[in-house]
Amino acid sequence: MRQAGSSNNVASVVVIGVDARAMGQIRETLGAEAALPAQATRYEDALAVIRKLRPDVVIAGFDQDFEEAIRIAPQIVADNGRCQLVALASHANPDHIRAAMRAGYREFVVLPDDAELLRQAVHEAIYQEGGDEDHGEVIAVWGSKGGAGATFLSVNLAAELSPVHRVCVVDLDFSMGDVAAFLDIQPSVTIADLMRNLHKIDERMLAGHVVVHPSKVHAVAQPTDLEQREEVKGDTVMRILTTVARTYQYCLVDCGSRLDEATLTAATVADRILLIATPDVPGIKNTWRRLQLIERLGIEKSRVHVVINRWDKREAPFSLADVEQNILRKVDATVAFDKAAARAVNEGKLLREVDKKCPAAKDIEALVGLVTDGEMSVERRASGPMGWFSRFSGG
Ligand SMILES: Nc1ncnc2c1ncn2[C@@H]1O[C@H](COP(=O)(O)OP(=O)(O)OP(=O)(O)O)[C@@H](O)[C@H]1O
Ligand SMILES: [Mg+2]
Incomplete structure (x- = not known):
């Protein structure tokens, strides 16, 4: 199994467009499994920050500005194909889920219900085998x-x-x-x-x-x-x-x-x-x-x-x-x-x-x-x- 991204088995994460409450939930969910930023990045700064930090995982909030979260995703994927893109929302809106998938998000999570899913996405970001090209x-x-x-x-x-x-x-x-x-x-x-x-x-x-x-x-x-x-x-x-x-x-x-x-x-x-x-x-x-x-x-x-x-x-x-x-x-x-x-x-x-x-x-x-x-x-x-x-x- 090939390791990608972080060398110390702790995923680096960039969080975009979420409020302090959601940030707290992310922190609670991921605990020691991820290197989390102190606070969320604004949508308009996201691409520059991601280019600089090259994180394993990007978690983008869908509640504050859904359209921005959709707009930036293909660019993030194009810049850094190996990064796991996760959409975070307060409820599972089917239209938003489909739009997320089309834009390139790998997971759509609602916390705390999907805490395990988020942990798994972060885990996979570190231990991914072979990358996307291995998918059927x-x-x-x-x-x-x-x-x-x-x-x-x-x-x-x-x-x-x-x-x-x-x-x-x-x-x-x-x-x-x-x-x-x-x-x-x-x-x-x-x-x-x-x-x-x-x-x-x-x-x-x-x-x-x-x-x-x-x-x-x-x-x-x-x-x-x-x-x-x-x-x-x-x-x-x-x-x-x-x-x-x-x-x-x-x-x-x-x-x-x-x-x-x-x-x-x-x-x-x-x-x-x-x-x-x-x-x-x-x-x-x-x-x-x-x-x-x-x-x-x-x-x-x-x-x-x-x-x-x-x-x-x-x-x-x-x-x-x-x-x-x-x-x-x-x-x-x-x-x-x-x-x-x-x-x-x-x-x-x-x-x-x-x-x-x-x-x-x-x-x-x-x-x-x-x-x-x-x-x-x-x-x-x-x-x-x-x-x-x-x-x-x-x-
Ligand atoms: N090329 C064909 N020539 C003749 N009969 C066919 C052909 N293809 C399918 N059928 C017949 O049509 C019937 C319906 O096919 P099938 O169950 O695959 O359709 P479906 O689209 O899955 O239907 P459903 O909407 O019920 O799921 C089958 O029982 C089969 O006998
Ligand atoms: Mg059928």
């Missing part, structure tokens, strides 16, 4: 309407990647997630257990909360028991995905088709979004609406890929050109309508186990090229995982 690629698979094929494609794309990569599917469909069912696994541990122990989450703990399929695809499953349904916060999702991205080279997030805090967070932080559309009028209309939403969320267009699932050139009421004209952008890939898909789902098998040469299996194989930047032959991706948060650190 997070791919959010989002259906533009119910039944579009988000689960089917998440699972089968993961299975295409798994022979040569560490791959995990995270089931974020809290209403009726069925990743485990698609893999024919009865989950003994689920995302609900993970959420209960969130304060202790790390790579080792995650390993005890995944189910493993013979194809080597790992999955964070939803409970089968609907009574265990939980309200999910954005920072919870971010914490889970960050840990998965640290552990696996590819993290496929099955977002279903819902718009909730969990899926909006996943879409915001993902390196890529596969937006799954179906070739029918509601499917196309909802794809266009979803693309509008993605734009409003401030997600770069380059991170979004539109995939038409159940594509049947002869039966489809429109051509691909019609679809593109309606959604005002290109379609990046199609997956054929294939009867083998329903068989695979019903039998709890991967598509390739049912028929590895069927048209849909070939199309999913081709999707690997899309998510690995054209490197169709996944064996050639020997250099390891890609950059979760890489866009934040410019790497």
Whole structure:
């Protein structure tokens, strides 16, 4: 394990834009684990101070001037990619959490509730292994309407990647997630257990909360028991995905088709979004609406890929050109309508186990090229995982 930053295992911390009370809470939380300043730096002085001190951790207050805290973050990350950026607020406003993540904050904490989280962020700043470049690629698979094929494609794309990569599917469909069912696994541990122990989450703990399929695809499953349904916060999702991205080279997030805090967070932080559309009028209309939403969320267009699932050139009421004209952008890939898909789902098998040469299996194989930047032959991706948060650190 490589040590970065401080040589004496005490993290150096710069605190920006918080009042004396919050400063007291930070001091109480971090105690001897961090070298803390006597008082907070003003937002306008932050960049100069950080350039001079090169701290391991920057804690920025969101209550005094939220917009300033957002504005300075990308500059801090660009100047010092290894520094852990932590947002501190008096309450967990979902819009602020998403804005924080987009700007490059690694954690969003509310004290005293998240004291353990803050301590862990500081700890990781000293003992980080390899830096951001060691994080895997997070791919959010989002259906533009119910039944579009988000689960089917998440699972089968993961299975295409798994022979040569560490791959995990995270089931974020809290209403009726069925990743485990698609893999024919009865989950003994689920995302609900993970959420209960969130304060202790790390790579080792995650390993005890995944189910493993013979194809080597790992999955964070939803409970089968609907009574265990939980309200999910954005920072919870971010914490889970960050840990998965640290552990696996590819993290496929099955977002279903819902718009909730969990899926909006996943879409915001993902390196890529596969937006799954179906070739029918509601499917196309909802794809266009979803693309509008993605734009409003401030997600770069380059991170979004539109995939038409159940594509049947002869039966489809429109051509691909019609679809593109309606959604005002290109379609990046199609997956054929294939009867083998329903068989695979019903039998709890991967598509390739049912028929590895069927048209849909070939199309999913081709999707690997899309998510690995054209490197169709996944064996050639020997250099390891890609950059979760890489866009934040410019790497
Ligand atoms: N390419 C395809 N060809 C034919 N049928 C397909 C194809 N892709 C998916 N299906 C069928 O569509 C059904 C719905 O797929 P899936 O459950 O993956 O959609 P979803 O977007 O996850 O739906 P939900 O909104 O319920 O989460 C599956 O049972 C499967 O049989
Ligand atoms: Mg689904």
